[in-house]
Amino acid sequence: MQDVHRRIVRSLSTGKVIDDCILDDVPDEVLHRRLIVPDNLRVELIMKGALKMFEAKGSDVAEIFSQPRVTQEAALRSYDGVRLTPGWSLDLTRDDPLTGKPWDLAKSAVRERVREMVRETAPFLVIGSPPCTMFSSLQNLSKNRRCEVEFKKAMKIAKEHVKFSLEIYKIQMKAGRYFLHEHPNSASSWSMPEVVEMMAHEDVDVTTCDMCAYGFNTSDNIGEALVEKRTKLMSNPPEVLKRVGLQCDNRAAQTKGEKHRHADTTSQAVLQGGMCRSRRTEKIEELRTHGAAPNEPECHGIAEEVHEHAKRRSPRE
Numbered sequence: 237m238q239d240v241h242r243r244i245v246r247s248l249s250t251g252k253v254i255d256d257c258i259l260d261d262v263p264d265e266v267l268h269r270r271l272i273v274p275d276n277l278r279v280e281l282i283m284k285g286a287l288k289m290f291e292a293k294g295s296d297v298a299e300i301f302s303q304p305r306v307t308q309e310a311a312l313r314s315y316d317g318v319r320l321t322p323g324w325s326l327d328l329t330r331d332d333p334l335t336g337k338p339w340d341l342a343k344s345a346v347r348e349r350v351r352e353m354v355r356e357t358a359p360f361l362v363i364g365s366p367p368c369t370m371f372s373s374l375q376n377l378s379k380n381r382r383c384e385v386e387f388k389k390a391m392k393i394a395k396e397h398v399k400f401s402l403e404i405y406k407i408q409m410k411a412g413r414y415f416l417h418e419h420p421n422s423a424s425s426w427s428m429p430e431v432v433e434m435m436a437h438e439d440v441d442v443t444t445c446d447m448c449a450y451g452f453n454t455s456d457n458i459g460e461a462l463v464e465k466r467t468k469l470m471s472n473p474p475e476v477l478k479r480v481g482l483q484c485d486n487r488a489a490q491t492k493g494e495k496h497r498h499a500d501t502t503s504q505a506v507l508q509g510g511m512c513r514s515r516r517t518e519k520i521e522e523l524r525t526h527g528a529a530p531n532e533p534e535c536h537g538i539a540e541e542v543h544e545h546a547k548r549r550s551p552r553e
């Protein structure tokens with residue numbers, strides 16, 4: 237237990253936090269005390285080295301508004317015997333080891349810390365996947381049913397998140413580094429003036445890809461099937477975009493009939509681009525519980541491309 241900094245114990249039956257302590261501050265007998273009523277628990281351990289991940293300089297890839305996906309892949313695999321150096325990943329579901337509070341990018345103090353981290357740690361590529369639910373057409377359809385004030389407030393926050401991502405990308409570009417922005421192809425965020433301006437930058441390009449081409453799947457009423465989830469990507473290294481634009485075989489197929497079935501996602505409200513979110517939340521739960529890695533093929537694809545690009549660059553700064 238020497239390397240553990242903090243221990244959080246949750247009840248799986250109620251979801252409530254039963255205990256949250258800094259190990260060095262608590263005597264062993266308190267630490268090892270028994271539960272009064274037997275319960276199923278989820279124990280989360282924050283290692284002493286957790287902070288180092290957010291301070292390490294010169295990683296190959298870091299992620300904002302995301303749990304570790306590409307960074308996870310980067311850490312797990314080697315490419316031609318070479319390993320990528322994974323950097324930090326942050327979103328609301330994860331805590332800042334420095335403050336013990338979630339990375340809530342709606343808060344200006346958290347945003348400032350992230351700006352500083354990007355400048356200080358200088359990741360080669362920052363991947364941004366800001367929440368996209370508010371920008372879906374389904375969301376706009378249900379707009380009338382929701383309180384106008386609430387809707388506007390949520391939309392304002394969603395736009396702030398996109399604008400913050402752009403701000404981070406600009407820091408990257410100014411320093412001669414890279415970014416990759418992902419949002420659903422149909423998201424209305426693509427017509428935000430700030431996003432349009434970014435797309436018009438001479439060094440920035442966009443492409444679309446289908447998640448089914450990367451093996452992204454889910455279950456619907458019939459069973460397991462691939463999810464089409466057309467995604468638009470914006471980035472400044474053209475090599476990355478050239479390699480991540482895989483399209484659905486069905487679209488490319490000249491023959492009659494579909495090569496694969498797409499999951500019916502219309503009944504899953506969560507799929508308003510937000511599938512990424514809920515699925516990732518499940519994944520991180522999995523990660524935190526079992527230490528298992530998420531197996532999202534698109535992450536592997538992107539990590540591979542980052543590596544391709546990174547290995548061609550001049551020696552590390």
Ligand SMILES: [Zn+2]
Pocket residue numbers: 446448449462463464484485486496498
């Ligand atoms: Zn498909």
